[in-house]
Amino acid sequence: MMAAMSTGGGEPGSQAESRTSRSPQAMLERRYARLGLLLIAPSIVVFSAVIIYPLLAAIYLSLFELYTPTLEGGFVGLSNYRELLARGEFWVSLRNTLVWTAGTLSLQIVFGIGMALMLHQNVWFRSLARSLILFPYFVSTVVAVLVWRWLFNDLYGILNHLLVEARLIDMPIDYLGAMPNAMISIILVGAWKYFPFVVIAVLARLQTIPDVLYEAARIDGAGPIARFFDVTLPQLREVLLVIVLLRAIWDFKEFDLIFLLTGGGPVISTQTLSLLVYKEAFALNQMGMGAAYGVVMMAIMLVFMIFYIRQARKGDSS
Amino acid sequence: MAGVEFSRVRKEFGGFTAIEALDLRIEEGEFVSLLGPSGCGKTTTLRMLAGLEFPTAGEIRIGERVVNDVPPGQRDIAMVFQSYALYPHMTVRRNMEYPLRKRGLPAAERQASVLMAAEMLQLTELLDRKPRQLSGGQQQRVALGRALVRDPQVFLFDEPLSNLDAKLRGHMRAELVELHARLGRTMVYVTHDQLEAMTMSDRIAIILAGELQQFAPPQEVYRAPANRFVAGFIGMPSMNLVDGRLAHGSGSWQFMAPGIALPVPALAETAVAGEACLGVRPEHVHIGAGELQGRVQLVEQTGHENIVVLAVAGGIRLTCRTPASMIPRMGDTVDFRIDSERVHVFAPGDTGPRLNLPA
């Protein structure tokens, strides 16, 4: 009783601990530490199984020349990477990926912010539109792409039909089978499909900007445009950073939408790195090569990540 | 320089009438407080003046100009909000400079104005900080500074001190009074704190449920409240209000309630015998000698004086002040007297008008 009271008393904690690690306090602390480990163990196991293992496996596979169906083959070291960097197809695909990502992402952001601002104006409109606007985001990519392919079809597509009717064009346009139409088409469909994410995230942030800031700005003589740039945009800065980061990563590795719309064509004009990985690994059955492309993709995304994390940190500290 | 005038201003929110028909004329250079209980329409009135809310009917003038359709930025007013409303991403300097920037002033002039205001408010050291790196009191001063740099015709304040602690509030009160004296600008100040209104204002507009109850200098509001509501609202501890009857006899008026019978001073011609309300300030109830009796129910010692609650017959309670040295014992029955020259008489009803002849 006396001992417990004296350790719990005025003495500095570190001294009490070093003197006797058996003190009730130290034992309790160790038990807490063990409990902590136990509690985070499941997350670590799951994280390792679904993220760390595939990551390491991909890096490992990329060092082999493997035939996909049997996974047989031999160790080749870094030769997959050497070959990959020497191939024109890699650079074309990388360029396509960047064009696609930059194009669709900027459209998503611009439309997303614009739509969010519109919806924010009117409360009644907001609740209705908020559910409708999510539609493209929720509809499965396969369904969406089928609809778009039908709309885009050069023979019976409604888009061409309307444009010809309106005498805006004489000949049906080939939206998906010619360049640059195909790239523009996938960028537009990508923007259509994913801009609702931006709308929702921006709208949520807009609703937390205090009205009184706008009122102060009005009294200070700021018109609607000045209020957007001086009040709204700075407040959106942080959420936009996160949105751009997430959407950039997701767009960068987008597969199904492009694969289903153009399959990477015409030839390889819309073939992004994801499609290239798929082609190597499952169409050409070069699992090792596919893995190498995958690892390179990951490295590029890592650059994105580091850049944005830096930016976010800077934002916090300033 | 400009005064402010509300004429027959009405404000409805949907079907709810927040302000009935407000008539208020604020003179040039006057410091006027809008005072009233929560929800009475003070903020609404101020926001209509700022142009953030539109009157349903009536006219608002700033100087000679009807401003009903003038956007806030062109009314030549500045407003300090309760929550300060500083732009969070801008430094103090940028915040204060913003209204000047939006008016297209050249950089050198902006700089000079900001520095002058910063000096006046002791913000010079803080000019490069962001609002969140400031204490509440400092943010408040920046908000004030943003209003000052403009040198507007009219300053509007919506409870600017209510987020500060008591000591800082007292300090800022004094600063605002000094500022008003120095600038001589019209200032409209919304508060529900009567101490702020009493200490700072040239005149106080007391509002209840969207209706103006009295508009007069602080001393007059205190000495001659226009009606029962004002009487009860102004003063700490508040005025004793006793319901009873007025009787007229042999040329003088008499007020009667259980345990109390009192001759009252001359009343206006509108006074009639019957139900009425007697108002007595706590300082006008004197314990010690007198023809009335009450039992001491509560004694609060504030240090420099005591607040004593007496229970009189018929469930009537009277609050009175006694000097610090005089501490009655709880439960004792004491004699007391009411200074009948200083009582107020009101017609019945929550806002029953004052019946005393003007002093």
Ligand SMILES: Nc1ncnc2c1ncn2[C@@H]1O[C@H](COP(=O)(O)OP(=O)(O)OP(=O)(O)O)[C@@H](O)[C@H]1O
């Ligand atoms: N935008 C609005 N929509 C509907 N009713 C409103 C609106 N703004 C104010 N009101 C109502 O108008 C009345 C007056 O409100 P106001 O904000 O002017 O009160 P106040 O005197 O400033 O009160 P407080 O001291 O609590 O700030 C209140 O009953 C309030 O509910």
Ligand SMILES: [Mg+2]
């Ligand atoms: Mg208010």
